[in-house]
Amino acid sequence: MKRQKLMAVTVSAGLLLLCLAALAAASPAPGVVESAVNGAARGMAEATGTTLPWWAWPIILLFFCFILGIIAVMAGVGGGVLFVPLVSGFFPFHIDFVRGAGLLVALAGALAAGPGLLKRNLASLRLALPVALIASSCAIVGAFLGLALPADVVQLCLGGTIMFIAILLLLSKNVAVPHVERQDALGMALGMRGAYIEPSTGEVVNWKTQRTPQGLLLFIVIGVMAGMFGLGAGWANVPVLNLLMGAPLKVAVGTSKFLLSITDTSAAWVYMNQGCVLPLIAVPSIVGLMGGSFVGVRLLAKAKPRFIRYMVIGVLVFAGGKALLKGLGIG
Amino acid sequence: MNNSVHASPEQNAYADILFYGCWTGLVIMLVTYLLYVSSAIAPHVPLEQMPLYWSQPVAHYLAGAGVPTGWGWTSLLGRGDFLNFLGIVLLAGLSIICYLRVIPALFRKGDKLIGCIALAEVLVLLIAASGLAGGGAH
Numbered sequence: 001m002k003r004q005k006l007m008a009v010t011v012s013a014g015l016l017l018l019c020l021a022a023l024a025a026a027s028p029a030p031g032v033v034e035s036a037v038n039g040a041a042r043g044m045a046e047a048t049g050t051t052l053p054w055w056a057w058p059i060i061l062l063f064f065c066f067i068l069g070i071i072a073v074m075a076g077v078g079g080g081v082l083f084v085p086l087v088s089g090f091f092p093f094h095i096d097f098v099r100g101a102g103l104l105v106a107l108a109g110a111l112a113a114g115p116g117l118l119k120r121n122l123a124s125l126r127l128a129l130p131v132a133l134i135a136s137s138c139a140i141v142g143a144f145l146g147l148a149l150p151a152d153v154v155q156l157c158l159g160g161t162i163m164f165i166a167i168l169l170l171l172s173k174n175v176a177v178p179h180v181e182r183q184d185a186l187g188m189a190l191g192m193r194g195a196y197i198e199p200s201t202g203e204v205v206n207w208k209t210q211r212t213p214q215g216l217l218l219f220i221v222i223g224v225m226a227g228m229f230g231l232g233a234g235w236a237n238v239p240v241l242n243l244l245m246g247a248p249l250k251v252a253v254g255t256s257k258f259l260l261s262i263t264d265t266s267a268a269w270v271y272m273n274q275g276c277v278l279p280l281i282a283v284p285s286i287v288g289l290m291g292g293s294f295v296g297v298r299l300l301a302k303a304k305p306r307f308i309r310y311m312v313i314g315v316l317v318f319a320g321g322k323a324l325l326k327g328l329g330i331g
Numbered sequence: 332m333n334n335s336v337h338a339s340p341e342q343n344a345y346a347d348i349l350f351y352g353c354w355t356g357l358v359i360m361l362v363t364y365l366l367y368v369s370s371a372i373a374p375h376v377p378l379e380q381m382p383l384y385w386s387q388p389v390a391h392y393l394a395g396a397g398v399p400t401g402w403g404w405t406s407l408l409g410r411g412d413f414l415n416f417l418g419i420v421l422l423a424g425l426s427i428i429c430y431l432r433v434i435p436a437l438f439r440k441g442d443k444l445i446g447c448i449a450l451a452e453v454l455v456l457l458i459a460a461s462g463l464a465g466g467g468a469h
Contacts, residue, residue: 054381058368092382096389108357108422115350118342125342125433129445133452140459151388189444195334204336261349262452265426269459272416272423273401275393279415280381283364290357 054280061091062284065105069292074299075312077169078260079289080106080232082312085162085319088155089326093281095151095158099230100276101285103268106232108286109293110260121196122254127209127247130190132259134216135223135233136266142227143270156327158229162320165235166313172239180210180246187212187245196251207248215245227267232260341433341440348432352425360418367411374412401462427456 065083072079084102088095117123146154183193193208209215218240226233237256241247247255271277338346366372376384376396384392392398399406407413430453437446 054378055368057382092386094386094388097385104419104422108353111349111353111422111425112357114353115346118346118349119338121336121338121342125339125345126445129448129452133448133455136452136459137455140455147389190448191442191445193334195336197336206334262426262456265423266456266459268423269456269462272419273460273462274389275398275400276389277416277419278381278385278392279364279367279412279419280378281385282419283360283415286357287361 057091057093058280058284061087061281062288065285065288066292066295069289069294070296070299071292071308071312071315072289073293073296074308077312078106078232078234078257079109079293080230080264081162081165081235082315082319083285083289084230085158085323086315087285088158089319089322095154096147096276097278097281099146100268100271100278101282102230102232103264103271104277104282105285105289106230106260107264107268108290110232110257110264112290114258114261117254117258120254121194122250123258124192124194124247124251124255126191126194127241127251127255128259128262130192131216131219131241131255132262134219135226135259135263138220138223139227139263139267140270142224142229143267144227145224146228146230147270147274147276152327152329154229154327155323159320159322159324159327161225161229161231162316162323166316166320168235168239169309169313169316172243174238174242174249174252176250177205177207177248178242178246180208182210183208184210184212186216192245194251196248198250205248207251208246210246211244215240218244223263226260226263227270230267230271232264234260341436344436345429345433348429349425352421352428356418356421356425358418359421360415363411363414363418367415370411372409372411372414375407375410376412424460427453427460430456 064087065079068082068086069079072082080102083105084095084098087093087101088098091098093101114123118125149157187193187209190212192212193206195204195206197203198205218236222233222236222240225231225236234253234256237259238249238252241252241255242249268277367374368378370378376398380396384396387395393400398404404413404416408417430449434446434449434453437443437449
């Protein structure tokens with residue numbers, strides 16, 4: 001009974017999300033509203049392509065991000081990966097500002113989660129520090145690249161990336177505690193090892209990394225993409241840390257989340273310095289997503305993860321498709 | 332191989348700064364946002380005009396609204412919209428503060444390699460924050 005209720009809540013949240021997106025996207029085109037507005041308002045409507053007053057958008061965004069936060073937590077993805085394609089696809093905001101807000105959304109979520117993860121040893125400072133240096137340096141390059149490219153090219157690349165993430169989520173099979181026979185020399189030199197207590201069994205899980213050079217190389221690509229699209233990069237951090245480098249899933253997820261607080265910081269500074277952070281968009285996004293995440297965490301224990309995961313994959317395909325169409329000048 | 336299941340002292344120190352800094356930043360951000368949208372403090376760019384800018388590339392916003400890049404916003408701190416940057420900057424600068432707190436501890440422990448990596452990270456974040464790594468927005 002409880003499960004049915006939860007399913008109903010989740011489906012309602014998904015539907016509400018789509019309704020809000022539809023409301024955002026269906027704001028009438030300038031020609032349609034001709035008779036409804038007076039001169040000045042009509043001028044504004046023609047210039048912006050929407051008849052809604054300025055204050056309506058932050059409110060819609062707040063609710064939209066609240067629901068997004070619930071769904072993101074339950075699906076085990078960061079808010080940024082859903083935020084950027086959906087908001088750039090369905091809201092009247094230019095992708096420059098959406099990416100700026102997206103990075104702040106991912107950053108605020110990571111900063112809030114960081115202390116708990118570090119204290120419980122589920123995020124490892126020793127594992128994160130070298131990775132963060134590479135990813136954050138490359139995120140700066142990615143941010144400049146993203147700001148230098150034309151918006152339609154960014155949308156096109158974003159669409160392709162989101163489709164790729166959807167496939168990755170569909171196919172990837174994470175391993176709870178990968179077996180690492182022997183730690184490589186670099187991992188050993190960097191002290192990439194640790195231990196945590198598995199709460200479900202009370203067992204102490206010792207871990208160490210393998211294939212560290214390959215993993216660090218992949219973080220170059222991850223950093224560039226995080227900066228370029230303002231996505232956050234949990235979707236890529238976790239498989240690299242877990243499947244390639246052999247960190248246990250809980251450590252990979254925890255360290256990935258903490259890592260975003262450093263990687264996204266460097267890219268966020270670039271976007272901020274270039275004027276791409278509009279508080280009117282960024283603040284309701286952060287508040288909405290964080291609020292939604294708190295609710296999502298409470299629902300998580302009772303949720304049916306597989307169903308939600310498939311729902312998010314569907315939303316990602318939809319958002320990626322919309323970004324692709326926008327990039328091609330069709331959407 | 333037996334590792335400690337407890338977080339190291341420097342990891343705990345990092346977590347403490349992150350905790351207090353993050354929530355302080357979020358509260359500042361929320362308060363300044365309410366002052367901004369309620370027009371209690373007049374913004375540099377009138378709220379009614381924002382829809383004209385947010386749907387256009389950032390270059391249009393910078394030129395049309397006379398918004399400075401880099402740290403130029405500090406000269407507009409008295410305006411509602413730019414007051415919001417206080418909280419945002421605290422959030423974005425928090426990692427630098429955390430790193431600065433743990434670097435001496437790492438060197439004291441003889442962890443020179445990780446200490447140097449942390450120092451390099453601070454440098455990277457400071458370069459990003461300074462706006463020295465230039466480039467034009469489209």
